Amino acid sequence: MSLSPAESFDRYVIEERLGEGAAGEVYRAVDTRLRRKVALKVLRRDPETESEAWERNVARMLREARSAAALTHPNIVAVYDVGEHEGLPFIAMELVAGKTLRSSIGRDVPQSERLEILLQVALALAAAHAVGVVHRDVKPENVMVRDDGVAKVLDFGIARRLPGGLTSTQDSGVSRLSRLTGDGSIVGTPAYMAPEQLLGHEIDARADQFSWGVMAFELLAGRLPFRTDGGGLGLVTSILNDEARPLEGAPEELAAIVARALAKSPDDRFASMEDLAEAVAGVVASQLPPAPPMRKKMLSSGIRLVYAQAPEASAPAPAPPEPARTNPILIVGAAALAVGLFIGGVLFLLQRSQDVPTSSPASSPPATNAPSGR
Numbered sequence: 001m002s003l004s005p006a007e008s009f010d011r012y013v014i015e016e017r018l019g020e021g022a023a024g025e026v027y028r029a030v031d032t033r034l035r036r037k038v039a040l041k042v043l044r045r046d047p048e049t050e051s052e053a054w055e056r057n058v059a060r061m062l063r064e065a066r067s068a069a070a071l072t073h074p075n076i077v078a079v080y081d082v083g084e085h086e087g088l089p090f091i092a093m094e095l096v097a098g099k100t101l102r103s104s105i106g107r108d109v110p111q112s113e114r115l116e117i118l119l120q121v122a123l124a125l126a127a128a129h130a131v132g133v134v135h136r137d138v139k140p141e142n143v144m145v146r147d148d149g150v151a152k153v154l155d156f157g158i159a160r161r162l163p164g165g166l167t168s169t170q171d172s173g174v175s176r177l178s179r180l181t182g183d184g185s186i187v188g189t190p191a192y193m194a195p196e197q198l199l200g201h202e203i204d205a206r207a208d209q210f211s212w213g214v215m216a217f218e219l220l221a222g223r224l225p226f227r228t229d230g231g232g233l234g235l236v237t238s239i240l241n242d243e244a245r246p247l248e249g250a251p252e253e254l255a256a257i258v259a260r261a262l263a264k265s266p267d268d269r270f271a272s273m274e275d276l277a278e279a280v281a282g283v284v285a286s287q288l289p290p291a292p293p294m295r296k297k298m299l300s301s302g303i304r305l306v307y308a309q310a311p312e313a314s315a316p317a318p319a320p321p322e323p324a325r326t327n328p329i330l331i332v333g334a335a336a337l338a339v340g341l342f343i344g345g346v347l348f349l350l351q352r353s354q355d356v357p358t359s360s361p362a363s364s365p366p367a368t369n370a371p372s373g374r
Contacts, residue, residue, distance in 0.1 A: 010085040067156040075124035077154040101140035120151040122277035138211035206266040213261030
């Protein structure tokens with residue numbers, strides 16, 4: 001079932017369909033109560049859909065709403081509402097005016113913009129991990145880039161939020177972020193999955209690091225870091241066994257970060273997504289010009305912090321101060337005073353020499369500094 005423009009759905013009025021997936025459709029709609037535009041995700045139920053599959057889809061949508069609602073971050077799409085209308089579950093989300101990151105891959109996008117996007121995604125994932133949410137499906141299709149350059153991570157449909165989620169980044173140890181799914185089944189997009197995720201092993205937040213690394217490599221190089229010539233099975237085999245291709249054309253420090261994120265063993269990756277984001281922020285800051293011009297686009301707080309910490313341009317040397325103008329009257333007065341003192345001193349000495357009596361050299365005792373002979 002598809003909704004048509006101007007059709008009402010609960011308190012929302014449909015404007016147009018934005019896209020569709022295997023289990024649902026996304027519409028641009030107007031919230032008649034709050035009078036704002038939203039992205040309305042509606043779960044579609046085909047007559048052929050079995051009840052068990054339907055229940056899984058409903059559970060996934062509810063999980064997506066709960067996971068995203070637990071996150072408040074400028075680089076994560078906000079969830080406004082969740083409900084059911086005529087038997088169809090829906091989520092009302094922040095409407096992002098832009099395009100998916102997929103549309104930027106292989107395009108002539110300035111490297112500075114690509115670095116900013118990768119940093120924003122890393123910051124979003126670090127915020128999710130801090131409250132115990134692992135995304136598990138990080139890929140270009142799940143990142144929207146607004147027209148002003150702000151990246152938004154969406155689709156937490158297969159994310160897991162652990163009971164008693166983390167409350168601080170200091171508590172985000174890997175032991176607190178555990179299972180892939182309750183029954184160990186594999187979900188996600190294989191091309192971006194970490195080896196442990198493909199094997200159905202326990203995963204933690206470091207699996208999102210691997211997915212971020214694949215996405216970063218693809219955005220910077222225009223291709224995946226592993227072999228794709230053998231089809232899907234060959235790609236999975238390459239992820240499990242081959243080292244990633246070297247990342248060329250990127251700053252050396254960034255290439256090292258991506259390579260570490262793509263390590264086969266989680267223990268060889270960063271200890272946390274926060275550490276990865278901090279490393280990327282350092283690269284972004286080093287790539288900035290000494291004095292970044294005024295930014296027209298509003299970036300996330302994390303990006304603004306990077307720009308605030310960038311080295312400032314050396315200020316132009318101040319012009320030497322102009323010599324102070326001296327009042328000519330003061331010069332004349334000072335000169336006259338000096339002359340008067342000089343003349344007065346000479347007269348004083350002459351007068352003193354006339355008052356002191358003189359003695360003949362014969363009557364004056366000889367001056368000496370020799371000791372007495374006695």
